[in-house]
Amino acid sequence: PASQPWSQRFETALHPAIEVFNASIGFDIALIEYDLTGSQAHARMLAHQAIISVEEAEQIVQGLERIRQEYRSGEFQPGIEAEDVHFAVERRLTELIGAAGKKLHTARSRNDQVGTDIRLYLRDQIQQIQVKLRQFQQVLVTLADQHVETMIPGYTHLQRAQPLSLAHHLLAYFEMTQRDWQRLEDVQKRVNISPLGSGALAGTPFPIDRQFSANLLGFTGVYANSLDGVSDRDFAIEFLCAASLIMVHLSRMAEEIIFWASEEFKFVILTDACATGSSIMPQKKNPDVPELVRGKTGRVFGHLQAMLVIMKGLPLAYNKDLQEDKEALFDGVNTVKSCLEAMTILLQEGLVFQTDRLNGAVAEDFSNATDVADYLAAKGVPFREAYNIVGLVVKTCLSQNKLLKDLSLVEWQALHPQFEADIYDAIAPQQVVAARNSFGGTGFAQVKSAIATAQALLAAS
Numbered sequence: 001p002a003s004q005p006w007s008q009r010f011e012t013a014l015h016p017a018i019e020v021f022n023a024s025i026g027f028d029i030a031l032i033e034y035d036l037t038g039s040q041a042h043a044r045m046l047a048h049q050a051i052i053s054v055e056e057a058e059q060i061v062q063g064l065e066r067i068r069q070e071y072r073s074g075e076f077q078p079g080i081e082a083e084d085v086h087f088a089v090e091r092r093l094t095e096l097i098g099a100a101g102k103k104l105h106t107a108r109s110r111n112d113q114v115g116t117d118i119r120l121y122l123r124d125q126i127q128q129i130q131v132k133l134r135q136f137q138q139v140l141v142t143l144a145d146q147h148v149e150t151m152i153p154g155y156t157h158l159q160r161a162q163p164l165s166l167a168h169h170l171l172a173y174f175e176m177t178q179r180d181w182q183r184l185e186d187v188q189k190r191v192n193i194s195p196l197g198s199g200a201l202a203g204t205p206f207p208i209d210r211q212f213s214a215n216l217l218g219f220t221g222v223y224a225n226s227l228d229g230v231s232d233r234d235f236a237i238e239f240l241c242a243a244s245l246i247m248v249h250l251s252r253m254a255e256e257i258i259f260w261a262s263e264e265f266k267f268v269i270l271t272d273a274c275a276t277g278s279s280i281m282p283q284k285k286n287p288d289v290p291e292l293v294r295g296k297t298g299r300v301f302g303h304l305q306a307m308l309v310i311m312k313g314l315p316l317a318y319n320k321d322l323q324e325d326k327e328a329l330f331d332g333v334n335t336v337k338s339c340l341e342a343m344t345i346l347l348q349e350g351l352v353f354q355t356d357r358l359n360g361a362v363a364e365d366f367s368n369a370t371d372v373a374d375y376l377a378a379k380g381v382p383f384r385e386a387y388n389i390v391g392l393v394v395k396t397c398l399s400q401n402k403l404l405k406d407l408s409l410v411e412w413q414a415l416h417p418q419f420e421a422d423i424y425d426a427i428a429p430q431q432v433v434a435a436r437n438s439f440g441g442t443g444f445a446q447v448k449s450a451i452a453t454a455q456a457l458l459a460a461s
């Protein structure tokens with residue numbers, strides 16, 4: 001067992017198993033660059049406030065920079081004896097620069113230090129996720145642009161409902177991920193507040209300047225209450241909530257792609273770049289990528305739940321329970337990033353829409369039935385009455401194994417005298433889609449304008 005900065009007060013060493021149980025270095029090493037940057041700002045603030053000398057601060061800043069290089073080159077690999085990344089850095093700093101290193105922790109606690117580190121980490125990661133969301137959106141819009149005129153059956157209850165432009169279907173996901181992007185932008189406002197200077201829980205007697213270090217670190221403000229500063233993890237929960245919604249959206253798309261790729265639908269063919277085979281069934285081509293995305297969604301929901309439960313009974317202020325925030329947050333971040341990346345690749349080069357099959361599908365069903373009712377309603381027949389007439393028409397067709405387009409004009413007119421020859425145009429799939437030109441509808445003109453809006457948004461960001 002190692003001797004820790006706190007060992008003086010203790011008689012005997014930690015039980016070796018408890019040392020392992022207690023340590024966070026195995027995962028919080030991921031925070032090291034943020035820890036170094038945070039400590040450099042703290043040292044500069046201490047010198048600015050004449051709490052340490054300018055020379056001491058300079059030595060500290062340089063020493064921390066050297067540790068950054070050592071870490072990047074793989075030279076600095078602290079083991080379990082360090083307990084956590086904060087002690088590991090402080091110990092190495094003192095080895096490197098001696099006495100001045102021991103002054104770094106003046107007017108600071110690991111509690112405000114770790115809070116600073118995870119906020120700097122998350123701020124960075126949120127920006128990276130936003131970039132990945134934009135890349136995903138870009139691929140969606142490019143695909144949509146290629147498939148304005150491609151039809152796809154639209155479903156409710158997974159029953160054929162009304163035909164859609166495939167672009168319209170794809171752009172629904174653009175809208176979802178646009179809200180995701182905005183949600184992250186909003187979460188970021190609360191991530192980017194500095195707890196540094198809260199001390200262990202109560203503040204510090206030293207004449208620190210919290211705004212000074214916050215400015216150096218690019219925070220937009222400081223926590224107004226030191227107890228809240230060291231014990232707040234709302235921002236992590238908010239992030240995991242936003243991350244969970246991203247996963248909901250990716251998972252819904254994943255689910256659709258999985259059944260689109262099935263023999264029963266055959267709306268897409270998976271390319272070899274994103275599919276795998278079976279160990280026993282030679283004919284198989286499996287949609288592993290969307291299945292993994294759908295499966296990994298559970299992780300992120302789990303981390304959100306874990307964070308909520310960690311916080312719910314926690315008395316103020318810091319408690320070691322808070323060390324559990326890291327793995328939840330890190331895995332949530334990494335999962336969202338890898339899933340966004342995989343889905344972007346899947347859309348870009350992992351699947352080919354089968355346009356003949358898609359266009360053919362909507363020509364062979366009753367998804368134009370609403371349009372027959374609309375046809376009569378436009379001629380003054382009350383919609384509910386028109387609806388009932390079309391119900392009969394569908395029943396007749398089903399019993400004769402016919403589609404609506406197979407009825408002769410005589411048959412149409414026997415059903416209602418107001419049917420005329422233009423009924424055939426009105427129920428052709430292209431016309432059925434084109435007609436839905438209400439704002440936000442699937443009409444081609446609407447879809448083209450939605451694509452233009454999306455392209456403008458992406459070009460501006």
Ligand code: ARG
Binds near residue numbers: 024318320
């Ligand atoms: N490793 C700890 C964590 O991740 C750092 C803070 C420790 N503070 C304390 N008072 N024990 O939360």
